[in-house]
Amino acid sequence: MKQIRLRNKKTQQQISDECGISKSLLSKIENGQTASAIATLSKISDALGVQLSWILDDKTEEDLVLQKKSTRQSKVGDESMGYSYELLANRSKYSGIEPTIVHVTPKKRNQRLDKTYTHSQDEFIYILEGSINLLYDDETHFLEKGDSAYFQGSKPHLFVPVDDEGAQVLTCFIDRI
Template identity: 50%
Template sequence: MYLQHTIGKKVKEARLNNTLTQQELAERCSLTKSHISKIENGQAAPAVATLSKIAQELDTPLSWFLESNLHNKLSIVKSKDKKLKIGNKDIGYTYEALANRPRFSKVEPVIVTVLPEAEYVTPFTHSEDEFIYILNGSINLYYDGELHYLEQGDSAYFEGNTPHIFISADKNKEAKVLTFFIQNTPL
C-alpha cells in the first residue's frame, strides 16, 4: 500500500510538472480521468503497462515511479530491506525494484514475478528497450504476434515499442524474470 501511495504522488508530481490536467493525461494514455485520479490518490495500483504509458507521456523513466528512496551515486538495496512491490494477481505480475536510482537513470533493473494464474492480456508497448533473463520457471513471450517459449537461463532483448507481453508457461508455478528497462538515447 505504501508503494501505491508513493507511485500516486509521483504520477501527480510528474503530471503537474508537465502542466497537464488529469483529463489530458488520461486521454493521452487511453485511460479514464477517474482511473488517473485513483492512481494519484493511492486507491489503485496501476499495471506496469499502464504505468509505462503514463511514464512515456510524462517523459519520465518508469524506474522513477517505482523507487522509494533516491541516492545520487550509490544505490544499495539489501535483500532484507526490499519492500518495493507493486502488482497483484489481477494484473498477473508483481514488480520488485532492485535499485533506487535517480530519476533520469538510463537503466531500470526489476524482478518481475509472473503469477501462474495470469491470463493472456493484450500486448502493450513502451518506449524503453527491454532485456529479460528467466531466473526460474518458464514464460511464453508474445512479441510482435509470435510466441517464444523461454525457460530458466534463457534471455531476450527487444524493442519495447513493438507489442509484447509475457505470461507464465506453467499454470501451476510462478516464474521470476530479471528485467532491465533501458532508455533509448538518440544518436
C-alpha cells in the first residue's frame, strides 16, 4: 500500500484526508500494525486509484487464478466487529469485480451496531452458511443460507451474526461505472 501511495506521489496526510481517517491510522495500516475494515481499505484503494484486491492481496496479477481451499489464507478484518475474509481471486485491475468470502463471527454480545460501513463499490452477497442481519440504510434484513442481496456500498451497511455460530458470506465488490 505504501509503495502504491509513494508511486502516486501522495502523502499520508493527503490520503487520510481524502478517506476521512486519521494519518496515524493510515500509518498503522501501511505498516501492518492494525487490521482495518474492508470499507476503510476500499476508501484507501479509491484514493490510490487501485482496486481493493490490490490492497488486500500482494500477489502479482495473472491471466488465470486458481486457488485451492487448502492454500487460501484467511485475513483478519475489523476485529472490533468480528470478521475475517478470504480473497477468492487476485484479478485484473480492469475486471471490475472482487469475489471474497467474509466470515462473520460473533465478537461480543454487545456488538456495536452503530458502526456501519460505506464504500464506493456496489456489493452482491450470498449467504453460504449460517444467517446474518444485514443492516442497510437504517433497516434490518434477516438473511439465511441461500439468500442473497445486491446493494449500493455507498449506503451505510453492516453484517451482524444472529447467533453464536456466525456465518460465511460470499461477497462480490463490483465497481460502479
